[in-house]
Amino acid sequence: MNYYVIAAGIVVGAAMGTASVSWIHRGVGTGWIVLGAAGVGVGCTMVFTAVALLLTGPDHFMVVHVVYLVCVVGLPLAGAIVLAFGRPSPLIITTLCLVSFTAIPVGVYATHIEPFWLRVDAATLAVEGNGEGIRIGVIADLQTTSIGNYENEAIDRLISFAPDVVMFPGDLHQIKAGQFDERAPQFTQLIQRLVDAVPVVYLVNGHSDTVAELHQITHGTGAKVLDNEVATLELKGKVIHIAGVSLLGRDYEPAAKLAVDRLANDDLPGMRILLAHEPDAIKLLKGDTVDLLVSGHTHGGQVAIPFFGPPITASSVPRHIAAGGLHELHGTPTYVSTGVGRERGNAPQVRFGVRPSIGIIDLVGEG
Known part of the structure; x- marks a missing residue:
């Protein structure tokens, strides 16, 4: 390289x-x-x-x-x-x-230890009218060229928390050009294993994968790729609407705004969740709010400076939000995953101060 x-x-x-x-x-x-x-x-x-x-x-x-x-x-x-x-x-x-x-142990830790020190990021969100609790699992940015023990262990750990629904906000893979057909079956097996344990699985594309590639990977598994559309399901007696928006190059497609407009309609009964690769998708709401925005993309900055946070997040949202976790952004509860993988290609494949994570969001009733 x-x-x-x-x-x-x-x-x-x-x-x-x-x-x-x-x-x-x-x-x-x-x-x-x-x-x-x-x-x-x-x-x-x-x-x-x-x-x-x-x-x-x-x-x-x-x-x-x-x-x-x-x-x-x-x-x-x-x-x-x-x-x-x-x-x-x-x-x-x-x-x-x-x-x-002192740079030597720091380099060893950032290159060989923290990138594989997976944690569980647990959050609780009170939602009006929600009866029995609903658990959402979030796994973002595997961003890998192949599936190995680390990726399989991340899926196993997510399954162990028994989520009711799993959301994958993009960058499932970063397979090199010309190798997709050869490597895709590994990702299909991974998704199938997840669906076998958690029947409701939704994905959107990110920057390193396309909608067409995700359709090929998920074909026959039971997982659903949301391509600027709203899916409606019922979980534990609660109606949930999930809008998944697709990226086209570096921005969201015009059809994404139509899907978000449907989701943000106050007359739509039930819980409303926006699934997008970037937290920057908040701009699609145009001042409206939904019950939850689930995203990834930032990797939490991948490197964070103590007492300052991540100097680079590749996002226009405030740094403390891009750093990961559940926050409120423009009145909308927004969850940003720090991701499971790390940037590939010519980037240094390191993490420092930003451990990889799977997300567990428990939606509970208010009061």
């Missing part, structure tokens, strides 16, 4: 920086050696990054990946080089080098 080219640039840059520290034996000060090594390393990284971007085209995920690799690979490597060859070093430089090593 092209980020290996960038990683090679970081390593080569550090190696060239190592060669430059031999200047210390010629009377060059340690500070200049550190600056020289850093300059060579950064220069090589930039060159290799430029080559990678030429291969992939403009890609902001690649830029983020560069920053990540520099932080968790380049900085500790540079610190080790200075400690090994730059002695005697001033105390401040030695301290900075030692601090740089």
Whole structure:
């Protein structure tokens, strides 16, 4: 993959920086050696990054990946080089080098531990007129190229909570071009296993899957792909209307607004739920409200800074809402899943401070 080219640039840059520290034996000060090594390393990284971007085209995920690799690979490597060859070093430089090593466990945790540390995000929502409680299971953004133990365990864990209905707000897969027909049966088996345990399963498409692909995956399973339409069902004596809206490229199709208009009609009896890939679908309501909006897409930002939250959410909704969980947005209860998977392609496949999750929303009566 092209980020290996960038990683090679970081390593080569550090190696060239190592060669430059031999200047210390010629009377060059340690500070200049550190600056020289850093300059060579950064220069090589930039060159290799430029080559990678030429291969992939403009890609902001690649830029983020560069920053990540520099932080968790380049900085500790540079610190080790200075400690090994730059002695005697001033105390401040030695301290900075030692601090740089903390990036190593952070990188291991963010790459190999947290992305697979699945949690259950439980929420309770009081809904007017609801009698016996209804449990909604939410599983979003598997966003994987194939089904493995982790994805199967996520389905098993969701099933164990015995939801009455399961909603999947998009990005079921991120299969590479040309591999869909080969990989799709794995996803069909996954959906079938879910439907066998929870007969009522609804899906909408996201950015990495299409309505046609979801129809192919779910064909014969009993799961229902909502394509700008409203489904009506009865659960525990309660009528529920679920509008599922489809994405076309980066935005919702015009037909999505028609489906939402039907759902938001105050004369429609029963509970009303909007299922959409993005929480940004709130704009389709145009000031109207429904009982619940269920969405995913943001991955909770995938990386969150302590006391600040996710710096990037790929959403226009407020950051604290995009970070995940049940909130109120423009008068509408809005649930945003942090997702099960993570961004693929050229993005760093990491999570930090935003564990993956399945959602369990219990709808209970008011009072």
